Structure formats: structure tokens, C-alpha cells
Amino acid sequence: xxxxxxxxxxxxxxxxxxxxxxxxxxxxxxxxxxxxxxxxxxxxxxxxxxxxxxxxxxxxxxxxxxxxxxxxxxxxxxxxxxxxxxxxxxxxxxxxxxxxxxxxxxxxxxxxxxx
Amino acid sequence: xxxxxxxxxxxxxxxxxxxxxxxxxxxxxxxxxxxxxxxxxxxxxxxxxxxxxxxxxxxxxxxxxxxxxxxxxxxxxxxxxxxxxxxxxxxxxxxxxxxxxxxxxxxxxxxxxxx
Numbered sequence: 001x002x003x004x005x006x007x008x009x010x011x012x013x014x015x016x017x018x019x020x021x022x023x024x025x026x027x028x029x030x031x032x033x034x035x036x037x038x039x040x041x042x043x044x045x046x047x048x049x050x051x052x053x054x055x056x057x058x059x060x061x062x063x064x065x066x067x068x069x070x071x072x073x074x075x076x077x078x079x080x081x082x083x084x085x086x087x088x089x090x091x092x093x094x095x096x097x098x099x100x101x102x103x104x105x106x107x108x109x110x111x112x113x114x115x
Numbered sequence: 116x117x118x119x120x121x122x123x124x125x126x127x128x129x130x131x132x133x134x135x136x137x138x139x140x141x142x143x144x145x146x147x148x149x150x151x152x153x154x155x156x157x158x159x160x161x162x163x164x165x166x167x168x169x170x171x172x173x174x175x176x177x178x179x180x181x182x183x184x185x186x187x188x189x190x191x192x193x194x195x196x197x198x199x200x201x202x203x204x205x206x207x208x209x210x211x212x213x214x215x216x217x218x219x220x221x222x223x224x225x226x227x228x229x230x
Contacts, residue, residue: 006158032215032216034216034217041222043119043220043221043222043223044204044206044218044220046217046218049215049216049217051215090158090159092159094216102216103149103161103164104149104161104206104208104216105161106151106158106159106160106161107158108157108158109156109158111156
């Protein structure tokens with residue numbers, strides 16, 4: 001069966017420090033991968049998505065970047081964190097290729113607090 | 116742009132009641148609709164996926180319906196239990212646009228079931 005791992009679960013970082021959040025998927029190949037952010041009192045916002053290794057698309061301009069060095073690995077990064085980067089970050093996947101009616105699965109999330 | 120609205124925002128009921136959570140979306144051009152559960156501080160757990168050609172899906176005490184033409188879905192929870200307490204999120208997957216597989220989320224219904 002497929003599983004998705006996301007770490008760390010919580011993170012407290014000072015303003016201006018770098019960030020690296022990692023997500024890996026097991027039990028599938030060539031998944032579509034997504035990073036969402038959930039801010040307090042707001043819905044989930046799509047940040048990045050990837051349909052393959054090295055292929056990253058950004059939904060909103062921001063202080064963050066994403067990379068996909070391996071088929072089932074998705075990394076969210078920042079060189080210098082801002083207070084506004086605080087939030088709950090969720091990684092998700094669904095089946096890639098031409099299959100469009102597939103279920104999406106989410107990781108357990110990372111609570112990031114920038115102080 | 117797709118807008119997803121969930122009503123009510125919060126619901127508090129005694130154990131044993133049958134519940135209806137509502138979700139509406141502005142653009143009926145969707146591949147599917149998915150209901151999720153989110154416990155405090157946790158990721159999203161997929162509950163039900165309804166394809167655009169389907170009218171409903173059932174899993175245990177949960178039943179989700181979809182009226183694509185009117186842009187509505189309902190999640191019915193039978194015989195609610197305290198363990199059902201969580202936030203329930205509705206998400207739609209558009210069938211057009213450039214972001215493959217992205218979901219548009221409502222802000223959720225926070226459900227509390229008390230003994």
C-alpha cells in the first residue's frame with residue numbers, strides 16, 4: 001500500500017534562518033506531488049506542484065521554493081524565513097500520468113512557527 | 116476561479132444524532148469531489164471520493180452525495196459518535212486549468228459530538 005511521510009512534525013525557526021521540509025511517498029511511482037499551506041482561519045493554499053523529477057510549478061509568488069530530486073521525494077525550502085511563512089504545511093500526492101479521477105492523499109503536516 | 120464554501124462553519128451535537136454537512140462549489144466543471152477529515156494538528160485523512168459521473172458514495176456510517184450541475188455536495192454522518200469530532204473538509208478537482216490534479220478546498224466544518 002502507499003504511504004506518505006512528512007517531517008519534521010513541528011519546527012520553530014528564527015526569522016532569516018533557512019528551511020527544509022521533506023516529503024516522501026512509498027508504494028507508488030511517478031506520483032504528482034503537492035505542497036499546500038494551511039494558515040489559521042484560512043483554507044488550504046496550493047504552493048507548489050510537480051509532475052516529475054525536476055519539474056516544479058509554483059502557484060503563488062513567495063519566499064519559498066520547492067525541489068524534486070527523486071521520483072518520490074519533494075522538498076520545500078527557503079533561504080531566509082519570514083514571520084509570514086508560519087503555518088501548517090501539508091504534502092500531498094495522487095497518481096500521475098493520464099489518470100485524472102484519482103484520490104489525493106496527504107501527509108501528517110509540519111507545523112512551522114517563525115519567531 | 117473555483118470557490119468552495121462549507122456550511123455550517125461549526126456544529127456541536129449530542130451523540131447519536133444524524134448529521135448533514137454541506138459543500139457548494141461555483142464551477143461545475145470538476146473531475147471529482149473529495150471529503151477529508153482533519154483532527155487538530157494533524158494531516159488530512161481521505162474519507163470519500165466521488166467521481167463527477169457518480170451521485171453518491173458510502174463508507175460505513177458516512178454517505179456523500181454529489182449534484183454536479185447545481186454545484187453541491189453533502190456529507191451525511193449517521194449515528195454520530197464523540198470520535199467523529201474533527202474538522203471536515205470538502206475539496207474539488209477541476210477538469211480544466213493548467214495545474215494538474217490540484218484541489219480547491221472549503222474552509223471546513225468543525226464538528227463536536229458530545230457524549
